[in-house]
Amino acid sequence: MMNLKDILYKVAIESVVGTTDVQVSKIEFDSRKILDKDIFVALKGTLVDGHDYIGKAEELGVSVVVCQDMPQEKRDSVTYVEVADANLALAMMANNFYGSPSTNLKLVGVTGTNGKTTIASLLYQLFKKAGYKAGLLSTVKIMVDEKEYKATHTTPDSLTINRYLGLMNEEGVEFCFMEVSSHGIDQKRTSGLTFKGGVFTNLSHDHLDYHNTFAEYRDVKKKFFDELPKSAFALVNTDDKNGEVMLQNTKAQKITYALKSYADYKAQILENQFTGLLLKINENEVWTKLIGSFNAYNLLAIYATGELLGLEKTENLRLISLLESVSGRFQYIVSKQEKITAIVDYAHTPDALKNVLETINNIRTGNEQLLTVVGCGGDRDKTKRPKMAHIASALSNKALFTSDNPRSEDPSIIISDMEKGVPAEYYNRTLSITDRKQAIKTACQLAETNDIILIAGKGHETYQEVNGERTDFDDLKIVKEVLEKLNK
Template identity: 70%
Template sequence: MIVLKDILYRVKLETVVGNTSVAVNNIRFDSREVELNDVFVAIRGTASDGHEFIKTAVDKGALVVVCEELPEVQVNGVTYVQVADTKKALAFMAANYFDNPSEKLKLVGVTGTNGKTTIATLLYDLFTKAGYKVGLLSTVKVMVGNDAFEAIRTTPDSVTINSYLKQMNDAGVEFCFMEVSSHGIDQHRTTALQFAGGIFTNLSHDHLDYHKDFAEYRDVKKRFFDELPASAFALVNVDDKNGLVMLQNTKAKKYTYALKSYADYKAQILENQFTGLLLKVNDQEVWSKLIGNFNAYNILAIYAAAELLGLETLESLKLISELNSVNGRFQYVISPNEKITAIVDYAHTPDALKNVLETINSIRTNNEKLITVVGCGGDRDTTKRPKMGHIASALSTKVIFTSDNPRTEDPDAIIEDVEAGVQPQNFKKVMSVTNRKQAIKTACQLAEANDIILIAGKGHETYQEINGERFDFDDLKIVNEFLKQLNK
């Protein structure tokens, strides 16, 4: 049990009705989870408003209600705390409840449209290989030292984040690398965390179903850097025109990285093959198993962050050469007889898809076909769908449009949106197979010796979400099975 006034530290209070010296149990923002003597925080979400469930929470035993509007009927013995923004209040309360765990380790946030998972995960791997106890909060998984937990979303809620960070404190973790999404920043899930550094990768078309426009999306990302303390570092990609925007108002120490522009950390691609990359990083050569121009940026960001966190240069380069690709990020299998290469990648934005296709085209000899299987998720930004269709059909030899995670939408209607972006000169390249498993099978049947198949959009996900249900579905496993059948 903890005293209410202790977890209200740094929360801007407007009105308090009742006693703040009461001992409370847990902090809840879902009324269904409330138990006796809990604090219930009423959050206004996109689907529902927690204020409508205040009575339910009190009936279930909530001792404290934190809200933006005080209810007309107030129950005697319950403390009501009114604040301007409950999401922000929840962030401070969660940090206080778990004794501000982010202050007891070096927490580094990675934000941007593409590359977040790769950079955060590979920094976790690198520092683990260097002998440190390390934590990871990513889209793919959560790691507390060597213990793995399932990730629910890119940036979890404030209570979950601080709970994991507290576990990391208890396990003696020294560094934690965390993906920071625009949703997470906008909803104050990262507010009240003490960051030792922030990394900006790039910015392109994504999440415009949530943000009003690209400018708002950019400005939300910028807010993360605006809030970094003077003791932190801000490391940005200046080949992206938004990189310097991120640094405009930050108090953190500013550092830049780039392949094309003048920067503190520079890299040059010497060799680019399906087996990996040979890079020159600040005049030192390093071989990486990662593939493609976009991964050259990721490697450079990892190298720079490692140095800023105190790792010695030669040790960093040695460890970088040992790193393997992240699940669902340019993972590939090759059929033993026909030597057909199948690549699975999470590319689910126009820019990410373009990067992957351009990388493959820069390596292949053009004697082989590039067959792309791609779709778009339902209940998400619809404006990117025709762009994905245009990019896939322009940069591939053959394209099969299929279902991704349709969620509550009609998968055929989503495919029609994607097809709308195909230019007339590319019509003959395109076909549609709604069933994703059948689409992957078709790609394997169309492929001949030495051809390349790209299966884009789902990457590490091992499910397909249809009408609120999740079904087992693993792109890599399925394409592997079909490729094996070709050899029989």
């Protein structure tokens, strides 16, 4: 139990009906989880308005309601707290309730369109290999030192973030690495947290179903850097023109990294093969198991972050050479007999798909065929569908358009949107197969000795969502099974 007054510390309150001198059990924003003596925070979401569930929360015995609009009917047993921004209030309350856990560790946020998961996950790996207790909040999983928890969002809600940071405090975790999405920033999920550093990867076409314009999407990312304290560092990729934008109003120490332009941390690709990358980072060579120019950027950001957090240079390079690729990020297998290479990658934006295909094309000899299986998610940004299809058809010998996670949309309509982006000269390179498993199977059947298959879009996901239902679906597992059967 905790006193409401303590939980409301630093919350911008408009008005109060009732007493704030009351003991409460916990904070909830989902009325279905309300128990006696809880606080219910009514959030205005894009699909659901929590204010519609205040009555239900009251019936379940809630002690406190925090809302942006005071309900007309009130109960004497309930305290009502009106706030200007319920999302921000929730973040501040969660921080107070869990004892400001981010102040007790070095928290680094990674934001940008592509590379967030790889950088955050590999930084966790790096510091674990360096002998530290570390934490991770990512799309793929949440790690509290050695203990793994399931992730549901790129950036969890503020209650979940603070709860896991609190668990990290209990386990003596010293460093935590966190993916920070534009949705998370916009919905104030990271407000109230104390960051030691922020990393900006790049900015390209994504989430314009949520953010109305690219400028709005960029400015939301920038807000994260605007709010970093003087004691933090802001590490940005200046090969992306938006890197300098991120630094414009930050109070944090400004640090840059790049492959092509002048920067504090520079890297050069010396070798790029399916077996790995040979990089020169600030005049020091390092061999890594990761592949592609996009990973050169990721590794440079990781090296710079490691040094900024106190890792010794030689040790930092040694540990980077030991890093293993992240689940669903350029994971590949090679079939035994036909030597067909199948690559699974999470690339679900035009820029990410282009990066992966260009990486494959830079490494391949040209004698083999490149077959790309790709889809686009339903109920998401429709404008990227024709762009992704154009890229797939232009940079592959054969592009197979299929379902990703159709969600509530008709998969054939999504594929039709994709097909509109294919130039006439590439029509004969494309196939449309609605069933994803069949599309993967067809790609394997079309592939000949030494050919390369890229399966893009879902990466680490082990499900497919159709009409609100999730069924088991693992790209890597399926392509392994298909290739094994074909090889028999």
